[in-house]
Amino acid sequence: MGDLTTNRSSVTGTAPVLVASNRGPVSFSTADDGTLILRRGGGGLVSGLSAIDDPNAVWVCAALNDSDRRAAAEAPDGRLDLAGHDVGGQAVRMLDIDPQTFARAYNGVANSTLWFVHHLLYATPTAPSFDAGFRTEWAAYRAYNEAFAGALAREAAPNAAVLVQDYHLSLAPALLREARPDLRIGHFSHTPWAPPEYYRMLPDDVARAVLTGILGADRAGFLTERWARAFAACCADLLGATVDHDALTVTFEGRTTSLGVHALGADADFLRERSHRPDVDERLAALRAAVGDRRTIVRVDRTELSKNIVRGLQAYRHLLRTRPEWHDRVVHIAFAYPSRTDLAEYRQYTAAVQDLAAAIDAEFATPGWQPLILHVDDDFPRSLAAYRLADVALVNPIRDGMNLVAKEVPVVSDHGCALVLSREAGAHAELKDAALTVNPYDVIATADALHTGLTMSREERADRTERLAAAATALPPQQWFLDQLNAL
Numbered sequence: 001m002g003d004l005t006t007n008r009s010s011v012t013g014t015a016p017v018l019v020a021s022n023r024g025p026v027s028f029s030t031a032d033d034g035t036l037i038l039r040r041g042g043g044g045l046v047s048g049l050s051a052i053d054d055p056n057a058v059w060v061c062a063a064l065n066d067s068d069r070r071a072a073a074e075a076p077d078g079r080l081d082l083a084g085h086d087v088g089g090q091a092v093r094m095l096d097i098d099p100q101t102f103a104r105a106y107n108g109v110a111n112s113t114l115w116f117v118h119h120l121l122y123a124t125p126t127a128p129s130f131d132a133g134f135r136t137e138w139a140a141y142r143a144y145n146e147a148f149a150g151a152l153a154r155e156a157a158p159n160a161a162v163l164v165q166d167y168h169l170s171l172a173p174a175l176l177r178e179a180r181p182d183l184r185i186g187h188f189s190h191t192p193w194a195p196p197e198y199y200r201m202l203p204d205d206v207a208r209a210v211l212t213g214i215l216g217a218d219r220a221g222f223l224t225e226r227w228a229r230a231f232a233a234c235c236a237d238l239l240g241a242t243v244d245h246d247a248l249t250v251t252f253e254g255r256t257t258s259l260g261v262h263a264l265g266a267d268a269d270f271l272r273e274r275s276h277r278p279d280v281d282e283r284l285a286a287l288r289a290a291v292g293d294r295r296t297i298v299r300v301d302r303t304e305l306s307k308n309i310v311r312g313l314q315a316y317r318h319l320l321r322t323r324p325e326w327h328d329r330v331v332h333i334a335f336a337y338p339s340r341t342d343l344a345e346y347r348q349y350t351a352a353v354q355d356l357a358a359a360i361d362a363e364f365a366t367p368g369w370q371p372l373i374l375h376v377d378d379d380f381p382r383s384l385a386a387y388r389l390a391d392v393a394l395v396n397p398i399r400d401g402m403n404l405v406a407k408e409v410p411v412v413s414d415h416g417c418a419l420v421l422s423r424e425a426g427a428h429a430e431l432k433d434a435a436l437t438v439n440p441y442d443v444i445a446t447a448d449a450l451h452t453g454l455t456m457s458r459e460e461r462a463d464r465t466e467r468l469a470a471a472a473t474a475l476p477p478q479q480w481f482l483d484q485l486n487a488l
């Protein structure tokens with residue numbers, strides 16, 4: 001395993017800017033002949049970091065699977081760039097964390113506990129139950145955070161800026177400050193933050209450790225003001241910290257952390273170029289052939305409990321049951337690509353989505369009309385093709401940090417699309433004026449909103465799409481990243 005100790009030390013590195021995240025910019029798989037195959041990832045952080053033109057910047061991430069672990073172990077000190085891998089411009093240090101420690105931290109604490117708390121996902125009569133097994137996972141989460149803090153402390157130049165990402169790494173800021181008080185440390189939450197009465201479900205020491213871990217940063221960033229204020233409310237409620245509601249700061253034990261709000265936007269240049277390449281055109285032609293001249297309702301998500309795919313399908317079924325005029329006139333395109341399949345809840349959720357889709361098909365399909373096209377595999381160009389084709393986009397999460405799909409579809413749409421958007425998505429704060437807002441739990445209201453979107457005039461759709469795209473691209477990833485860096 002990497003460095004597990006973060007004791008204060010005078011040893012410093014050379015990186016002036018560092019990013020730390022669980023998932024790095026690349027991942028590996030192994031070919032049949034045993035060679036490593038590298039895959040470059042996408043997303044806001046990858047685009048954001050491209051704004052930095054400094055070869056000494058370092059991205060510290062975890063090895064997520066056995067192929068990653070092999071790549072990390074074979075590279076000098078885990079430095080993939082030094083091993084000759086094309087990792088995208090900056091240096092990448094991949095931490096070869098022991099698989100059991102990683103699994104307990106990532107699956108047990110980050111994804112099964114903190115993710116569930118922040119997205120309000122528990123069925124509370126039976127879960128959570130913080131038993132001895134959880135305590136083992138919590139110790140692993142601490143060790144995982146220590147490994148990151150140790151690596152960052154070693155790589156960072158004096159007074160360097162370190163941007164720590166997300167709920168996987170909530171303890172790392174305080175651990176890093178302890179080891180390297182000279183550093184400027186930022187933390188950014190890509191998730192929502194739970195309200196205090198829900199957050200308090202965590203064991204008291206765990207709840208406090210997560211908050212004080214993040215307060216180890218000089219600045220804690222969030223995607224919306226709503227999540228920043230929820231974090232501040234938890235600090236006041238659980239720690240007795242002092243919150244300045246105007247300045248948006250939290251003071252605890254003599255240190256003040258400022259809270260920042262940075263609403264990550266869609267990468268318009270990338271999306272517009274990528275969505276008109278031949279592989280997308282090809283898939284668009286195939287989708288058009290399947291849909292014919294019918295209207296389309298499109299959704300694209302990870303198969304993720306918080307995305308509310310099942311209620312989305314229930315809403316579509318309600319639409320077809322109550323408004324037969326749509327029979328043979330609409331097709332729902334639902335792409336739900338795999339996510340966190342190590343967790344039983346996610347596998348069961350995928351099965352629930354598939355079962356309901358099959359039931360809708362059995363109830364309504366005719367020899368000439370397939371009412372629903374569901375794919376549960378990942379195909380990025382096919383997702384972009386669906387974005388281009390959408391008459392209505394359905395984005396109805398139970399709760400979501402931001403939801404970039406809501407921002408991407410209007411940018412890519414060929415003829416304008418109506419956006420049915422959950423009021424619990426972070427993106428709603430910026431898009432609500434031009435979207436059709438829904439309560440994600442209200443299936444009937446969601447069906448009504450789908451109907452409104454489908455019947456909206458071409459002019460109104462075009463006008464709304466233009467406004468949605470403008471709001472969606474207001475803060476491109478590069479600017480989002482630089483703003484955080486400059487604010488440190």
Ligand code: F6P
Nearest residue numbers: 022023111166190191339340401
């Ligand atoms: O929202 C948190 C987040 O880490 C996102 O940045 C990302 O899209 C998603 O979760 C992916 O999660 P995982 O790395 O577990 O696939």
